[in-house]
Amino acid sequence: MRGRQRGARLDQPRPSRRASLRPAYEPDAFGRIAERVARFIGTARYLVAQSIVIVVWVAYNVFVPGSARFDEFPFIFLTLVLSLQAAYAAPLILLAQNRQDDRDRANLAQDREQSVRTRDDTEYLARELAAVRITIGELATRDFLRSELRALLAELDAADRDRDRDRRDRRRRREGDRRDRPDRAVTTGRLPAEKRAPAAERAPVGERAPAETRGPAAERAAAGERGRDSDQDGARPAGGPPGGPEER
Secondary structure (H helix, E strand, O other), X not given: OOOXXXXXXXXXXXXXXXOOOOOOOOHHHHHHHHHHHHHHHOOHHHHHHHHHHHHHHHHHHHHOOHHHOOOOOOOHHHHHXXXXXXXXXXXXXXXXXXXXXXXXXXXXXXHHHHHHHHHHHHHHHHHHXXXXXXXXXXXXXXXXXXXXXHHHHHHHHHHHHHHHHHHHHHHHHHHHHHHHHHHHHHHHOOOOOOXXXXXXXXXXXXXXXXHHHOOHHHHHHHHHHHHHHHHHHHHOOOOOOOOOOOOO
């Protein structure tokens, strides 16, 4: 633990202590340079510049005196330069194309994964929407609630009308019973306690009330008494003494 270096990390291998004879370079950096060169070679600027260089080269070697010429006809040095350029340009372009193919392949794989995830998400959303649609189909709609509320209100109104009708019928029966009580009392000869005269104010038994102050029941009672008296008088023998055998 003490001999371990402070800057060393456990998740990375230790660098080799042997001196490497091979040059170290970064593949990505070389690939980026190749792409830049290939991108520049494929532009119109490069074509115009190369055409100007070739025209100047040929014109100089044609119109300049022979002692100043460095490439006589048939321009072998120019052909060598163009061949050397083509020899380096072709691998650089191929390297750039390979990197572009790798990039396209990676993008295609990523797009495929993204499309798969999108399809899965779409299928999940479709299933959820189907479940929600089924659930909504089982729920009560606005029209159904309105119809149910209207039916409930109609039932409540009918119950209220029946209750009011029963209450009016009971009130009518109660009022009819109140009207029939005095008539029954008069018919039976009994008056309510509040309509009866006190005992002190009642007339003696022997005294008869005037005819205009008598009620129908009193008149009928008086008529019954008179009928009984007449029956008793008719039952007595003619010319006999008023008393019975004892009186004789």
